[in-house]
Amino acid sequence: MSKGKWFVCLSLIVLVNSSHAQQIQHSDPAEGFTFNGAELYQRFLNSGPGMSMPTLAEAHIPAAPCLTTGMTGETSLPNLPTAFPLKVPAQLAGKLAYYKGTGAKGVLGPRGWTCRQYFGSSGSRLKIAPTGGAFEDDAKYESSIKYSGELIERSLSIGDTSGRSEVARVAARIFPIVNDFVDQLREQGIIDRSVDPLPGDTYFYLSPTVVVFRTERDDEGIAGRATGAPMLGLAYLMKEPGRAPDLTLLKARLGTANGNLVPIILANEILEGDNSGSASAGSMQPPENPRPFGLWAHNGSTVYLVAQGASREFHYEQPRPGITNEGARKGTLLFKGVAREGNYEGTAYIFKRGCRPVPYQVSGPILDDSRRVLMRGNAPKLNERCQVTGHTADKLEFTLVLAASEKQ
Secondary structure (H helix, E strand, C coil): CCHHHHHHHHHHHHHHHHHHHCCCCCCCCCCCECCCHHHHHHHHHHHCCCCCCCCEEEEEEEEEECEEECCCCCEECCCCCCEEEEEEEHHHHHHEEEEECCCCCCEEEECCCEEEEEEECCEEEEEEECCHHHHCCCCCCCCCCCCCCCEEEEEEECCCCCCHHHHHHHHHHHCHHHHHHHHHHHHCCCCCCCCCCCCCEEEEEEECCEEEEEECCCCEECCEECCCCCEEEEEEEEECCCCCCEEEEEEEECCHHHHHHHHHHHHHHHHHHHHCCCCCCCCCCCCCCCEEEEEEEECCEEEEEEEECCEEEEEEEECCHHHHHCCCCCCCEEEEEEEECCEEEEEEEECCCCCCCEEEEEEEEEECCCCEEEEEEEEEEECCCCCEEEEEEEEEEEEEEECHHHHC
């Protein structure tokens, strides 16, 4: 789509949506906001600039496993099913693959590309490109991206970690709903008080916390420089009550041959948005009307499992004395994620006295006829100032001791 057509679409959209996007200028830290995928997808379909597409139908998209590297340098390859059932236009299904590392979510992309996933103390990054040359500058998680070819990348910045500076950098420009959070980081000197305009960017609000963006060719935008071709993407916040917001940026810089895939890639992110396994610890209490899956033993503690659809959460029922001393209580959330194709994958939490729970990514198989779950990840190490000083390989094992039917 040309820049002129983009602005014609945008001017019509703003008349309908600008009042909705501006309704909430500040958020209460005690409140949260989530991602309603179905509702946002309808807005995306009906009024997204340049995002019209054929009807979606369920298709089995081949899985492409991504090498995953953590802060320790350890690299692993996920064990994935051969395909994932996703909703895509039938005529484009043959051009797509689902790229996924050890995190809870993957990203659609052109079939036959390569991918890498990175986890760090501030969040994670999943990167997809036609060749391995896109990853030559990525020996370390924090490396700058110099690659100028076709690229799809999703980054997650966690607001309760060192990722807060990236959350605030983007939020200061496009998410006034978290102005209080941004102002707090400005007062602490974590981000600059001034916010330079980004003339290469155009934004369309699906909601006060979800934005579709376009960065013009060779201009700088909220997701980096659009080298060689315009860049389209999605930026959104997720926030649990009482916690800092997390930011997801999904950007796609594709050539003419793959340009028609961009709306499908963004639509898939929207539709999966409420199944992402948020990086925030969430409420200390289980959701309303939970479906209990009995009591489980974990590292000297007793926990209970809450299951709603594919969603899975482990909460403490009787924490052992050691973890109680670090701040865990009955009802405290230990793991939040999804069950998919014989695996659990999502976010676990480290507890330390005087610190907020710190998230990290874990995944692993369901074993022994669904009576045991074994997940692994790189757990952060915290100092006395609640700062992440490194990571260590961690194993989380859960063994069923009392089924829900027996408990009842």
